[in-house]
Amino acid sequence: MTTVAILPIFDADGEKTYRAIAGDKHSVGKTAGQALDALTTQLGETEFSALLVIQNFNPDPFFTAIQQKRLS
Incomplete structure (x- = not known):
């Protein structure tokens, strides 16, 4: 299975876009x-199957900062 990283990037004007990286393709x-869609076309169907893990370390209504602190 191919590992894909998706990172937010900012241009000189502060506009946020996203870069998807898998090995030597991006x-x-x-x-x-x-x-991610643009990257999957480069990988081809035979190389790509997906398991997405989305990490958001910011507090939200379901997992507050206090709860996060208790786990750290």
Whole structure:
């Protein structure tokens, strides 16, 4: 299975886009989904199957900062 990383990047004007990287291949899109879609076309169907793990370390209504601190 190919490992893919999707990272937010900012241009000189502060606009956020996303870069998807898998080995020596990469793509950029306005959203993480666009970057991933563009990358999958480069990988081809035989190379790509997906298991997405999305990490968001910011507090939200379901997992507050206090709860996060208790786990650290």
